[in-house]
Amino acid sequence: MRRILLWFLTTVSTLVLLFGYRTSTSSTLPDDEAAGGSATPSTTARATTPSPTTTAGSSSGSTALPAAGTFTGSTADTRWGPVQTRITVANGRITAVDVVQYPDGNAKDREINADAIPQLVDETIQAQTAQIDMVSGATVTSTGYLESLQSALDQAHRA
Incomplete structure (x- = not known):
């Protein structure tokens, strides 16, 4: 009887501790300095020249x-948060991509986007299209980037 009671109390205690544990589901973090945050990165990522290995066409033409x-x-x-891009086109090619807005409300956003945005910009300039791979770990920013990039490309095609 004692073993059953001890087993039952252990199980209940474990379940209470397990369900009482709060995971972070909030997009806000404690004060950035307290969390070991770093300086805010620039809000603009810029690549000014296309890659020399860029091929001059795709199957869609x-x-x-x-x-x-x-x-x-x-x-x-x-x-x-919002994501917005601006492209510069010269001689029928994307020569630069500026990320005008991106999520930077906390240290985690800034950390993720400091890596993701340059990758997205480089891939855009290499591919010359919005059909690029998303960055793993930055799915939300990548999705917003691709949506805004496609809008900018549509404007360029209409001009």
């Missing part, structure tokens, strides 16, 4: 842009 200029994509509202 729609990679060449008919216009030159700067085109700002629509703001994509994501779960963690």
Whole structure:
């Protein structure tokens, strides 16, 4: 009888501890300095020259842009904040991508996007299209980036 009672109390205690544990589901973190946060990265990622290994076409044949200029994509509202891109087109090619807005409300967002945004920009300039891979670990930012990038490309095609 004692063993059963001890087993029962242990099981109940374990379940109470397990279900009482609070995981972080909030997008806000404690004060950045207290959490060991670092300086805020620049809100603009810029790649100014296309990669020399970029190929000049794709199977769809729609990679060449008919216009030159700067085109700002629509703001994509994501779960963690807005994402907006601006592309610069010259000679029918994307020569630069600026990320005008991206989620940077806390240290985790800044850390993730400091790695993800340059990858997205580099892939865009190499691919010359919005059909690029998303960055693992930055799915929300990648989705917003691709939505805004496609909007900017659509504007360039209409110009």
